[in-house]
Amino acid sequence: xxxxxxxxxxxxxxxxxxxxxxxxxxxxxxxxxxxxxxxxxxxxxxxxxxxxxxxxxxxxxxxxxxxxxxxxxxxxxxxxxxxxxxxxxxxxxxxxxxxxxxxxxxxxxxxxxxxxxxxxxxxxxxxxxxxxxxxxxxxxxxxxxxxxxxxxxxxxxxxxxxxxxxxxxxxxxxxxxxxxxxxxxxxxxxxxxxxxxxxxxxxxxxxxxxxxxxxxxxxxxxxxxxxxxxxxxxxxxxxxxxxxxxxxxxxxxxxxxxxxxxxxxxxxxxxxxxxxxxxxxxxxxxxxxxxxxxxxxx
Amino acid sequence: xxxxxxxxxxxxxxxxxxxxxxxxxxxxxxxxxxxxxxxxxxxxxxxxxxxxxxxxxxxxxxxxxxxxxxxxxxxxxxxxxxxxxxxxxxxxxxxxxxxxxxxxxxxxxxxxxxxxxxxxxxxxxxxxxxxxxxxxxxxxxxxxxxxxxxxxxxxxxxxxxxxxxxxxxxxxxxxxxxxxxxxxxxxxxxxxxxxxxxxxxxxxxxxxxxxxxxxxxxxxxxxxxxxxxxxxxxxxxxxxxxxxxxxxxxxxxxxxxxxxxxxxxxxxxxxxxxxxxxxxxxxxxxxx
Numbered sequence: 307x308x309x310x311x312x313x314x315x316x317x318x319x320x321x322x323x324x325x326x327x328x329x330x331x332x333x334x335x336x337x338x339x340x341x342x343x344x345x346x347x348x349x350x351x352x353x354x355x356x357x358x359x360x361x362x363x364x365x366x367x368x369x370x371x372x373x374x375x376x377x378x379x380x381x382x383x384x385x386x387x388x389x390x391x392x393x394x395x396x397x398x399x400x401x402x403x404x405x406x407x408x409x410x411x412x413x414x415x416x417x418x419x420x421x422x423x424x425x426x427x428x429x430x431x432x433x434x435x436x437x438x439x440x441x442x443x444x445x446x447x448x449x450x451x452x453x454x455x456x457x458x459x460x461x462x463x464x465x466x467x468x469x470x471x472x473x474x475x476x477x478x479x480x481x482x483x484x485x486x487x488x489x490x491x492x493x494x495x496x497x498x499x500x501x502x503x504x505x506x507x508x509x510x511x512x513x514x515x516x517x518x519x520x521x522x523x524x525x526x527x528x529x530x531x532x533x534x535x536x537x538x539x540x541x542x543x544x545x546x547x548x549x550x551x552x553x554x555x556x557x558x559x560x561x562x563x564x565x566x567x568x569x570x571x572x573x574x575x576x577x578x579x580x581x582x583x584x585x586x587x588x589x590x591x592x593x594x595x596x597x598x599x600x601x602x603x604x
Numbered sequence: 605x606x607x608x609x610x611x612x613x614x615x616x617x618x619x620x621x622x623x624x625x626x627x628x629x630x631x632x633x634x635x636x637x638x639x640x641x642x643x644x645x646x647x648x649x650x651x652x653x654x655x656x657x658x659x660x661x662x663x664x665x666x667x668x669x670x671x672x673x674x675x676x677x678x679x680x681x682x683x684x685x686x687x688x689x690x691x692x693x694x695x696x697x698x699x700x701x702x703x704x705x706x707x708x709x710x711x712x713x714x715x716x717x718x719x720x721x722x723x724x725x726x727x728x729x730x731x732x733x734x735x736x737x738x739x740x741x742x743x744x745x746x747x748x749x750x751x752x753x754x755x756x757x758x759x760x761x762x763x764x765x766x767x768x769x770x771x772x773x774x775x776x777x778x779x780x781x782x783x784x785x786x787x788x789x790x791x792x793x794x795x796x797x798x799x800x801x802x803x804x805x806x807x808x809x810x811x812x813x814x815x816x817x818x819x820x821x822x823x824x825x826x827x828x829x830x831x832x833x834x835x836x837x838x839x840x841x842x843x844x845x846x847x848x849x850x851x852x853x854x855x856x857x858x859x860x861x862x863x864x865x866x867x868x869x870x871x872x873x874x875x876x877x878x879x880x881x882x883x884x885x886x887x888x889x890x891x892x
Contacts, residue, residue, distance in 0.1 A: 314716060317714065318714050322707050322710045322722065323706075328766055329729060331763070332741060332760050336736065337732070339739075339740035340737070340740055415639060416635070418638055418639075419638055423866060425824075426867050430641050430644070430645055438657075439656065439658070480885065483882055532731065535733075536733040536734070538735075542827075557827070561831070564739060565831065577738065578736075580733055580736070581732065581733060584731060
């Protein structure tokens with residue numbers, strides 16, 4: 307190697323150093339360590355006992371831990387997110403992106419909940435759901451629908467949906483904004499040409515706008531699904547997994563294992579599973595969105 | 605013929621008119637759904653329990669009880685939480701900016717084998733959930749004895765915003781013409797001087813975008829702050845508010861006031877910079 311090359315590589319290394327130190331030190335090395343811990347029985351303090359894959363087999367077979375239930379809840383949230391939240395976002399993005407009066411104010415208002423801290427949103431919804439004085443029950447009483455009033459977060463039947471509604475509501479604006487940016491990127495000329503050819507608004511959306519913004523839809527779906535798998539904040543504030551584990555998701559189970567039961571090995575196993583699931587779903591969704599060659603190969 | 609044409613056109617106008625009204629009604633309803641919680645939070649922060657619990661559910665307060673704000677500010681260390689949140693966020697932003705600028709410069713401007721792979725490696729950070737590192741980082745911090753400190757949040761927050769920082773920087777840096785680097789080299793500048801004198805000053809728009817993105821991540825983060833910080837001296841706003849609402853379970857006014865204190869600075873900034881803030885969210889996702 308020439309001396310010049312050596313200096314070049316030293317420079318490259320020095321420029322990369324702060325980012326690499328942060329990234330490897332706090333993300334990559336800990337993931338490896340999590341993987342390592344997950345093969346042990348460990349209370350976080352004393353000696354570590356190697357137990358192979360036992361944490362994983364227990365995780366997937368033990369009813370007491372309820373990981374399947376938690377995973378099921380997360381998948382339910384993901385499904386709600388993809389099939390209800392994203393279509394709402396897409397609808398608003400298409401309407402606003404077309405350029406109507408009041409486009410900017412509507413956009414800004416819809417995006418606002420994304421900026422508010424989840425803890426604040428959670429506290430607000432706690433007050434909305436409060437069984438004695440909450441807004442929801444008070445409204446039902448005023449309307450004479452007393453029979454519908456409910457301890458929304460305290461009943462195992464309603465708690466899950468009651469927790470998921472604010473979660474979905476908060477991020478409608480986020481997905482809308484991403485899609486809106488895509489819709490705005492569709493050239494007005496193409497739109498105009500389609501209109502002249504006699505396409506109506508929904509045909510333009512269906513055959514021109516949506517195919518163009520497909521890459522963004524992919525990103526949105528990935529974010530919605532992985533976001534659901536790792537959802538934590540609102541659930542922690544509203545129910546912390548209760549009542550009777552009805553609203554448990556993987557991250558609340560993980561936190562319970564770690565900090566209430568001091569089962570660090572098991573907590574790590576859950577963390578590892580979550581990483582694997584997030585990556586697996588991201589890959590699966592990317593694959594599902596891949597352009598298929600519909601005309602066959604030449 | 606002409607008549608039927610004009611009737612048809614009128615009909616079409618009427619139809620699009622109805623459509624327009626329906627669209628606006630939906631847009632306005634959704635706007636109310638988004639604004640109402642904030643409005644409600646603000647009004648109940650100024651009410652007494654009596655009003656909140658039935659007599660005046662959603663109207664403006666009859667008596668504007670500003671002293672709810674005084675009691676929220678004075679109990680449970682609100683000013684401390686606020687300052688902690690500022691310290692943690694600003695430090696994390698500074699770290700992200702320095703680290704991602706330098707790394708992006710190495711990746712996009714310096715010539716070496718492996719720059720693409722290194723970039724791809726950093727981009728892994730976009731999909732890694734924050735939970736992944738909670739156990740090992742917790743144990744490392746505990747062993748180092750810095751669990752209750754600002755550092756225990758600053759470094760993880762910076763690390764988790766780094767990938768997005770690099771992504772945003774790359775977007776801006778590739779726009780800067782390479783001829784500038786050439787010219788600087790001919791003038792005798794090494795890579796460090798080129799970076800500091802030529803590139804950095806042109807990256808100001810990227811700085812704003814990265815700062816906004818990182819700020820929002822740090823300001824609202826709950827899981828790490830909740831697990832790593834137990835000492836009230838170092839609690840950030842999200843954790844502090846959690847604690848505060850535990851103390852004030854019966855009196856809603858002061859809790860409302862605390863929620864407003866935590867939220868309104870952000871909303872006021874948003875009113876003035878809504879476009880900028882929105883852009884900072886879009887840049888990463890659209891390019892990724």
